[in-house]
Amino acid sequence: MHTKFYSDSQHRQTDHALQSRAADKVGLPAGTLIHIGAKHQSECKISAIQYSVETLIYHEISSISDLQSLQNNELITWVNLDGLSNIDIVERIGHQLNIHPLVLEDILSTHQSPKLEEYENFLYLVIKGISLDQNKIFSLQYEQISILLLANYVITFKEKSDTTFDPVYHYLQNRSGRLRLKGSDYLAYVILDTIVDEYFVVEDSLDDVIDSLEDNILLNSNKEILQTIQQIRRSLISMKRNISPLRELLAAIQHIDTPLLQEKTLRYFGDVYDHVLRVNDSLESYRERISAMHDIYLSSISNKMNETIKILTIFATIFIPLTFIAGIYGMNFEYMPELKWRWAYPALWVIFILVSIGLLRAYSEIQRSDTRCQVRIPV
Amino acid sequence: MHTKFYSDSQHRQTDHALQSRAADKVGLPAGTLIHIGAKHQSECKISAIQYSVETLIYHEISSISDLQSLQNNELITWVNLDGLSNIDIVERIGHQLNIHPLVLEDILSTHQSPKLEEYENFLYLVIKGISLDQNKIFSLQYEQISILLLANYVITFKEKSDTTFDPVYHYLQNRSGRLRLKGSDYLAYVILDTIVDEYFVVEDSLDDVIDSLEDNILLNSNKEILQTIQQIRRSLISMKRNISPLRELLAAIQHIDTPLLQEKTLRYFGDVYDHVLRVNDSLESYRERISAMHDIYLSSISNKMNETIKILTIFATIFIPLTFIAGIYGMNFEYMPELKWRWAYPALWVIFILVSIGLLRAYSEIQRSDTRCQVRIPV
Amino acid sequence: MHTKFYSDSQHRQTDHALQSRAADKVGLPAGTLIHIGAKHQSECKISAIQYSVETLIYHEISSISDLQSLQNNELITWVNLDGLSNIDIVERIGHQLNIHPLVLEDILSTHQSPKLEEYENFLYLVIKGISLDQNKIFSLQYEQISILLLANYVITFKEKSDTTFDPVYHYLQNRSGRLRLKGSDYLAYVILDTIVDEYFVVEDSLDDVIDSLEDNILLNSNKEILQTIQQIRRSLISMKRNISPLRELLAAIQHIDTPLLQEKTLRYFGDVYDHVLRVNDSLESYRERISAMHDIYLSSISNKMNETIKILTIFATIFIPLTFIAGIYGMNFEYMPELKWRWAYPALWVIFILVSIGLLRAYSEIQRSDTRCQVRIPV
């Protein structure tokens, strides 16, 4: 029973219309459902899994009525929806499960910050999946994932179809795993944990880039380094914006008094909280390192400029006076007695050499007095 | 019954008097009503709408007595006043509805920060409308909007007549919309939401400018970029000042214990709160990006200066010694044996060329040792 | 009954002694009353006003006994003391009204930060009056004002005699004004409000200076601008130090449980609180703007330096090689065949011109590649 929901109106969109704009909804009355955010031109794909310790059933859903037939209180049901272009589907799912209209609006608007909202019959969680764009150098892709946790029921909404949830599917197949033994709240934890684990992949990649930058920054100071620094800064700023609200969210989960979350599962959510804290700390220290690196970069360029100017100054201050002296004896005055002296020319060479040596010595003297007091780093 | 209130005294104002000054009231006893802020030379225009699920009546008000006749507890009444130059009107509205004199002062003084005040019979909300000035490049216009929420009654005061509230009017015409079904608190929410939605338009525009700047900053480092950076910084500072107090205001609304706000409507105000949080986060990340860009700009200029000085140094250190040598053999000493040698001149050319090559090689050697250790960015 | 209290000992002070020092009291046992702070060589002047709705009596006080005779529970009494050099007076007032010795010490020490202290029989408020020094460019003058609020009694202590309180005197003459109708707590509010209103004058003045700086910083980068930036920074730092504690103070007033403050008056103190918040926000945004401006200034100088060096480089790299070529044919070798060629000289001119054009083209090529990617600012 696999059917695809073609949302024809979306297919006619021009490239311009694909651009994501936070303000798309301005001017529309609040309460109108539209999809705000980048339109990933994928079709909308729904799949459902039902499981208990003994059972594991995988459905590919083609119509809402298929969904309705899944109602089963003895199994835990997980419905996943990839692609948000078909507003109708989302609205009907919302209607069926009695979801507050504001939540449906938020699911469709992919500019949300991570947040947690408690409703009478369900918990609503928004979180950002982050993945590396394999084609570009350190470029990040974000995907909004909405999680609705009901009793025995979890629904997830993703912007596009990708491999983010594969570890969860894999884990579900493990019959003796903790996941199969526990309730829907534990499933929500595993999904959350899987998304947060992806952050560490990005973090490791960042770590490599920053380490490599730190090792090279003093040797190298070309434009490319500056560009890489800028790119990482942008990535850090956007990551911070998308990850940091998770901290409060996961702290809040611990204090929610709801029958949807079992006391025992909270310990696991606390573990995700620790991971998020760790990612946040890392981001903060990356930010400090990048900022420090920028300072180093600036100092390093100033240093090099200083070196270049020193070379120029040494050459110029030595040869400009000499050229002047040579210029004097190139003058055509009739009465210049020196011109007729027998040893004038060799004597002038001696002067040239002495002046050069004198100036060079003066420089090396200045240089030495500067570096005389060596830094003695103990340890 | 459309009449215009001409406030003649305002019309005689010179341009100087139009300048907005926070201190205009200094020296006047507290409690004196005057209009503080930029005087938009518009007349004062009042309109009123009364509605219930079935009814929707639009009145254009010409006198206070018209207002008094609107008293009707079965309909929800929304009175909007565009233009604050007619102090008399504001005072009489205040008197009629029993508004605290400090509130009237605040409505007329357009230098308020966003704030929320709870009085016995009404809630008082100040918020800033922000719009883009279409004529200049990224220039913002602010407008103070005061909202008084009473039972079945909402009054809004705006500095000038513009299209800010058009989406609300539009929404009201939708008979089956949630707005027509709900009370005056929901109207206040819709008005607030409409104003906050405008922020996203400004944010999108900012986003475009900053993205474009980030892409070009490394290629370009002229004065115009510096000017754009400065302008955006100013805009961000003023936006932050006008938007950030909203956060606390909307958090406070959730905890006010007043019959004016229904439990169910609070969820909607919470939604506006989320939007404001999002705008605030965006502003903060824009600030960081602009600041990072400024650093990049400075580094980029230093980089270029370094390049320029390098060129100067290479030219100068090669040609100054050569010129000196040429100068030597331009001297007119009688006894310069080299001058008479047969191959002296071609030999000198050889020397010229060798010295040039030697120095160029020395430079490229230095250059190479600098960039030998290439940044190897993994990923 | 107007008498002046000459404090002769103060008159003999040298200029050095006039300097204000925070540590003047070090070494003296705690509890010794001395005047710490700049000594304004004014005499100590006391005035008293008594009023009710019907009555308004103005006394000029010459001795403590005059003060004692003012005791009257049906009128509200406001005693103002200009000039703190006469310690004796302050001590005797304190004794008469049963003021805690630490408060008397604080009144005389004009290095206090704004603060609020609650005692059994009175409230003690310290606040800083700020005014512009008309003679210098953006220079501020601070004055410590102590306010003691008792039942039906307000005493204010000012460092010097100036026009700060004129609006209050003026307001008192308005028989039907709210001030005459209310108690001593309202008088304290009006005094506070008057002092805070002065801040807006300073703020407006700052605004003008900073706006003008922002408009000119990119055109101009001389020392004077740097000096103005530095001066504003110093002013902002000192203003922040003197104003920001007011915020907490006025928030604290709302929560003090004392019969001295009526419930209804608190709303007015809340209004002053809003004003102080506004001033604080302004100071913060001025600080950010000045800091941004400093960055712009530095970038702007770097930009200019870059331009200057570019000019130098272009001139030098074009003419130094040409001069070298001219130098070659100025050599006096006997065997230089070119010297005898018929078209050598015009040919050399052609070379000169070609080399110049070639180098200039190379430069403009580099230049063009730099600015090829113009910033396309949308909007």
Next chain:
Amino acid sequence: MHTKFYSDSQHRQTDHALQSRAADKVGLPAGTLIHIGAKHQSECKISAIQYSVETLIYHEISSISDLQSLQNNELITWVNLDGLSNIDIVERIGHQLNIHPLVLEDILSTHQSPKLEEYENFLYLVIKGISLDQNKIFSLQYEQISILLLANYVITFKEKSDTTFDPVYHYLQNRSGRLRLKGSDYLAYVILDTIVDEYFVVEDSLDDVIDSLEDNILLNSNKEILQTIQQIRRSLISMKRNISPLRELLAAIQHIDTPLLQEKTLRYFGDVYDHVLRVNDSLESYRERISAMHDIYLSSISNKMNETIKILTIFATIFIPLTFIAGIYGMNFEYMPELKWRWAYPALWVIFILVSIGLLRAYSEIQRSDTRCQVRIPV
């Protein structure tokens, strides 16, 4: 009974596999035990100590069954495990003592931040041991130490075998020491205290390096200094990340209501808290000092560049005009009357000297006007 647990699978690891990656576990279902972190190729070594006031027994453990036989409620047992490569051992210890699976995962993952977790039957503490790498200049090594505190039982897990715990072993041998008199909570305190004391060694070393840098930064501004600054910044950032969470952890310990911690021992944990606060304050002030030093460095380079350019300018502006004059009289025009004057050549020398003196005076004049206003530092 000393046996070594060879974990053969680990020995086959390539160097690449040794690299530590936070994301190693991504894709594995939560709840799978693997060792995440740098693999120190050491074997896994277990030792156990049992003591009371009279007794002190030292066991070297070779198998889990040895551990089981240690159960003894009258002695306090401390089991220490060096090296985490043998996952099996950790799992079996966990099973034996009824440790929550998440804790076992955390013990094996050495990317934890310091944290404290309270379980029903035990307290779980993660802390980072920091030591100086003796071979490199200011390079730090981190080791994750997990402490499990049970009633009469302490287990510690360390990444590698080193001398960190030697002071504890030494202290245990002191029969009359407080340690032998008190419970397992006091042992945990002594272990914690020993680890934190190591921080002071690192801090002292940092202090020496920074002091030496501060003394030399103005004299010296070569690349090595920049490199040292960068290295210290990196160390400070990583130390902060590993130490600062300890603060909250130790504050939290004071408020845990558990029979595992006696009231009297809390005072000692409070002492460690003070030490950690002190280290944190030091790190913060080091950060400020390094940041200030970087500013000084940049200023210092600019200063030097300025000096160099001044020298260049003085030489160039004096000799370039002189060379021009000499160039004029090197021209070969037929009609240059000066060339034939008797005193032209000496006169020109006079001009040369006068021009030089004039320009030098002009410079020293500018110089003097710059430094005329000496800084008069009082004190």
Next chain:
Amino acid sequence: MHTKFYSDSQHRQTDHALQSRAADKVGLPAGTLIHIGAKHQSECKISAIQYSVETLIYHEISSISDLQSLQNNELITWVNLDGLSNIDIVERIGHQLNIHPLVLEDILSTHQSPKLEEYENFLYLVIKGISLDQNKIFSLQYEQISILLLANYVITFKEKSDTTFDPVYHYLQNRSGRLRLKGSDYLAYVILDTIVDEYFVVEDSLDDVIDSLEDNILLNSNKEILQTIQQIRRSLISMKRNISPLRELLAAIQHIDTPLLQEKTLRYFGDVYDHVLRVNDSLESYRERISAMHDIYLSSISNKMNETIKILTIFATIFIPLTFIAGIYGMNFEYMPELKWRWAYPALWVIFILVSIGLLRAYSEIQRSDTRCQVRIPV
């Protein structure tokens, strides 16, 4: 009964051993009493004062038994110990008064941050005395002062013998002073107040240095200024570290529920709290001013460099082309028609002059366009 406690072991210390190290205790079991910190080679001197309103007895203590004989509940006893080298004495005092061993350790370790600890029978306060080193320019000296407040008993431990407590001694002699009338808690306040008052002396001195720097920074930009800036920064960082914890400490004192502190004395501690707040605010504003000054310094150097380069550019761009022209007519080609023209030489002079004037005008044109838009600072 005056005896000196010679701690012979200390006298044999080499200079190296005198260096203060935070980590001296590492490796020693916790609970071992040793003196950590700089060893001031002074002997350990104990003095005791006992007083009531009528009595004032001064004892110079030579042995612990002398101390024991002082027990007297009707007098207030203040024991002061100068110099911490004699560990034995401290231990015996501790034993006699039943002081917790951790407190004794802290008294002897002079690397403590200010802190307050409440024990059953006493309060323990650590505070830092700060004084100016008269011999060097703005160099600070710190001294750790421990205060133990018991009922009718105050013990103070100081690192060295100096004049810090002289004002307290002086105040005690004033028979009618408040100090003689009140309890030991008031004595503790007076001691605290005396130490904090010393901070103002340092602050005044800082103020003078910073004011003087701010006035001169734009005129002067030599290395000495940079050095002074750096020194002040270091001082501010160390002061902040030693003073800022006092704030929390004195806030905490207000909320301690102990019979050792009377309700009435708390008001006085609140006064010290205000002073500490003031010092902290000052430090913060000094920090901002120094940081601003550093920016100014950097801008000022850039400005000067720009000026210097401008001079160089003007000279070079004028004279280099002229020299080139002169070089052309210094060439020895046979066929250079201009050389034979009658007015060629004067004509060339005209060209020289015109070119110079032209270039100078071009420069002044550029200059003028830069400064055309003068900053019009209103006010």
